[in-house]
Amino acid sequence: MSQENVEFMRRQLEDWQRDDFDAFVSKMHPDMEWHAVLQRLVEGPNSVYRGHDGARQLWDTYRTEIAGFEVEADEIRDVGDDRVVFLGRIRWRGVASGIESESPFGMVVTIRDGKMFHSVDYLSQEEPLKAVGLKE
16 A cells, blocks of 8 residues: 555646646545645634635645645655655745745545545654654
């Protein structure tokens, strides 16, 4: 199952990069919760997107309010319990300001019933590893 989860996350990233919302959301569990890091910074630590409607809201925000948002994977690792750790980088440019930014990026994603069920994003590669017990 571990390689299947890694490949699942690769396909999900490809859907994002291709700007294919329908394919992207088809891989989301209807009860999905996504704790997106940029929203938590702006809206507070309890900010969360839920379900397919939340996925649409997150998609629209990243496509309209943040210009040139890119995600790059360095590593996708299965860590058991139907979870994967995604380690990479994100780049974006503010629509209004035009300021370009780049950051290390990580996610801990739980996959249930072959779909993305729960995700927590981080602006580091160490924090997701700590979250799954792979780093002190």
